[in-house]
Structures are given as C-alpha cells and as structure tokens.
Amino acid sequence: MVWSDEPSRIAQLAELFSQQLDAVGAEIVEAIVESLPLLGNDPAIRAELLMLTMWNVRSFLAAARSDDDPSTIVVPPETKLMARTLVHRGLEPEVAYEGCRIAEHIIWKRWLELSAGTVAPAELASVLRRSHAAISWFSTELLHQAIEAMREEQVQIAGGDLSRRIKMVRLLLDGVQLDDDMVSRSLRYDVRREHTALVIWADSGVRPGVLRSVGLSLARAIGAPVPLMIAAAADVLWMWIAxxxxxxxxxxxxxxxxxxxxxxxxxxxxxxxxxxxxRRSHDRALAVHRMTAIDPDGARVLTHRELEVAALASSDEGSAHDFVLSTLGGLAEDTPLCERLRETLRVYLDMAENAPRASEQLHTHRNTVLQRVARATEILGYPPGERRLAVTLALELRRRLHTFR
Known part of the structure; x- marks a missing residue:
C-alpha cells in the first residue's frame, strides 16, 4: 500500500496539518484528560502524554509527506516508556486503548476539515479512503505496541518486589487500613515515623539514576535512613524520608x-x-509539583509551606481561574506589560508596600516601582490595599495556574 503514484495529495495535506500540530496536540491531551481525569491530575503523566502525542503525530506526518508506505512507519520508542509509566501507576491497558481511540478521532476530524477545504471534489473520495486507511493502520499499530509494552512490563514486575512495593504504596495513598508493622517490613521503610514527602523531577531529560542520586543525597544530608522511592514517570520520582x-x-x-x-x-x-x-505529606508535595512543573524558569526547590495558600486556593482550578479574572480584571491579561506590572505589584505588596525594599528585590529604581504600581492600580480600578489579601492571592495564582499557560 502506497500513498499515491503521483505527487501525493496526502503529502500536501500532511504539510498543512503540521502547521496545526501544537493546537492538535493540545486538543488531544485535553480530550484524553477529560475522559481519563486520573491522567490530568498528575503533571508528570500529562507532560509525557503531550510529548508522546507530538512524537507520534510527527512520525505519521513525516511518512505522509515523503509518500512512504504506511506499513514502514516506525512508532516512536517513547510509546513504550509511556506504557511502562502507566503500569507503574497501576493502570490497565484499557487506558492506552481509550487514549488511542480519542487521538485517532481528533486527528481524523481535523484531517477531514483540511481535506474539505483543499482537495478538489473529484479527488476527495479517493484521498479520504487512502487517508483513512493510513491513519487507521498507524493508530492500530501504535495501540498494539503500547498494549504489548504494558503487558510485558506487567509480566516483568508481577509477583516481584517492585510490584509489591508499588501496590503497597498505592494502598497507603488510597487510605486503605493496613497493619503498620507489616507495611514497614514489606516496604523496608518505617511508616510509624515522621514523613517528609518529595517529588523530584527534571525539566529536561537526565541520565538514568540522577533523580535517585539526588534523593539519596538529600536523605544522607539530614542523617535519615534509606528513603522510599517510587518512579512516577520517566523524569519524575516520588520519595519519602522517615x-x-x-x-x-x-x-x-x-x-x-x-x-x-x-x-x-x-x-x-x-x-x-x-x-x-x-499520605498527607505526599498530597501536599504533589500539589506543589502541579503548580510549579509548568514553569521551567521557577525555583529549583519549593516547599508546601511557601505555596500553601495558593495550593489550597487552586485545588479547584476552574474556580481559582475565575477568581483571578474577577479580582485582577485586565491586569490578568497575557501581555508583557501586564506581566511586568503584576510582578511589580506582587513584590510591592509582599514588601508591605515599601517601595525602596521592592526596588531592591526587583533591581529597579524606586520611582519605576511607584509608576508601575500606579499603572497596575489604574488597570485594577481600585487601590490594591482595599482588597490586599484577595489581590495578593490572585497575583500568586496567576503565576502558578496552568490554565493561564
């Protein structure tokens, strides 16, 4: 099966489709998260899902543009990494099936829209037949490899020590009542002590073992025994120090x-x-991770204590988003000017409205700070001091919520 014997209409469509790739990838991820909320609650899985979606669609489009036989398309190896992540989270192959089904539906819908607007009516039926056959083949092959990788991973860890530890941690996090002594022996980690949970991740790929090395170094630095570590994704590690x-x-x-x-x-x-x-420490560490993982320029180390109010307020992201818009109004807009004004106002309020101290933090002149605060006040429509708590919280949420990214 080939795309076409002549200059391929499908190749032309693939070129047009590639110009929408970012929007298509985002639409696919949002649709999968809506259908499978568990995936969207974890920024590590969400990030892997977006990268995998982009890799897969790019592979398909590259083959389409070069008129390759679709049976020669190579499914990216990252598909198997994502499959292993899903297994380590205790998820079943049905999740992969649902994700592939949703992705295929959205790609086909977008492809139809492009075809209807660019392909001559006389050619449309034959182009759509070949397109549908190619998209279906690729989706089926992708699903086959993902499920096969999940099954292999399940077999590999089934009955083993890793499997028992993952299942035990999942039971603890789900609130299942278990015997403390039995759990401590099984995990080789004393659950009767004080616990500090961490999420350790990388903004870009790191060598295998780097995250674990960081975790072990942190535990040793405070004189703690070997921590409990669970790989949550390829570049994300869950850890507890007792x-x-x-x-x-x-x-x-x-x-x-x-x-x-x-x-x-x-x-x-x-x-x-x-x-x-x-369980509580882990939930709080995850909340901090969710709020900060979307900002690669953020601080390298963040604590729940620093972000506790913002994390609590953002637990319902829809309501938090609406709160930011209603509190900040035009100041919430995504423009360089508003971003600069928000940051200046945030620091100014954090410094108890002390312009000299704020200017030191911002590395700018005192008069510049006052001018920006005056402009921000003008956009707000009211003095920020009148609603100090609400404005301060809204400014922090505007920095953190992924709904504004």
Missing part, C-alpha cells in the same frame, strides 16, 4: 537549595507523623 521527629527534617529545604542543580527540581511536602502523615 525521621524520628520533625526536627531532623526541618533544614531539608535549605540543604536542597545547595544540593539541587538544573535541570533537577524538588517539591517538598510538610513533615507529618504516621501513615496519615505519609
């Missing part, structure tokens, strides 16, 4: 600032006791 009391972990954030270098980043939850603390 200490006899909360005091031993109190300096962890400061130590992490000195130890963690780009591209590695760390989100640190609060130190909490027992199994409930194991």
């Amino acid at each position: 200490t006899p009391t909360a005091d031993e972990a109190s300096g962890l954030a400061g130590i992490a600032v000195d130890l963690v270098d780009a591209p590695v980043r760390v989100a640190i939850g609060p130190t909490s006791p027992g199994v409930d603390g194991f």
